[in-house]
Amino acid sequence: MSIVLIGYMGSGKSTIGRKLAKIVDFEFIDLDDYIQKKENLSIPQIFETKGEIYFRKKEHLYLKEVLQLSNIILSLGGGTPCYGSNMDAILNAEGAHSIYLKSSIPSLVKRLTPEKAQRPLIAHLKTEEELTEFIGKHLFERSFYYSQSNQTVVTDGKSIAVIAEEIVASLF
Template sequence: MSIVLIGYMGSGKSTIGKKLSEIINFEFIDLDDYIQKKENLSIPQIFEAKGEIYFRKREHLYLKEVLQLNNIILSLGGGTPCYGNNMDTILNAENTHSIYLKSSIPILVRRLTPEKTQRPLIAHLKSDEELTEFIGKHLFERSYYYSQSNQTIVTDGKSISAIAEEIVASLF
């Protein structure tokens, strides 16, 4: 089985994925890290040197490649399910269970504010109000894709361990 974690940036995909990996002994793969290793460039470098269209094509190729593996936990970039037919690819992959880690806008703002400089998509936003509006607009656009996941787990008010245990209990 493969478990695919979907959600907005700051929703805990990588943190929860790593915790799940410890609990069920599946390999954890972050798709962005996988792409960077394969391309030998950082994501911003790929965008700058080759453009977003190139990146999205490679992202789809590597998503399909990783979904061929067994016993993995895959953390996607927040936008990955929304491009091309990536969500269909995930939903149609054999022995794959997708989970939308759903966090509220106030929680996402609180988590992302200290990390803004490390996240190019939001680095330009000056205030919490701008960040709140940006996240709200993005979640509205992306919720169509995220909500197609096999399962949704609301993460607000739960510890990393509690979320991981909830996932394990629902799958095994």
């Protein structure tokens, strides 16, 4: 079995993924980290030097590669399910179970505000109002893909441990 964590940036995919991997003794893979290692470039460098189309093609290729593995917890980039046929690849991967970590807009704003500078997609946003509007628009656009996940876990007001245990209890 593989567990694929889907959700908006700041929803806890990597943090919860690492916790889950420890609990169930699976390997944790962050797709962005995997791409960076394979390409020997950071994600911003790939975008800057080779462009988004190149990145999205490689993202799809590496996603399919990782989905061949078993006993993994895979954390995706927030946009990964929304491009090309990535969501179909996830849903059709043998033994893969996708989980949408659903966070409310206020929760995402609260989590993302302190780390805005490290997030290129939102670094340019000056006010909390701009960030709220940006996240709301993105979530609206992406919800079609996210909602196709096999399972949805609401993260608001829950600790990492509680979310991880909820996922484990539902799957094992």
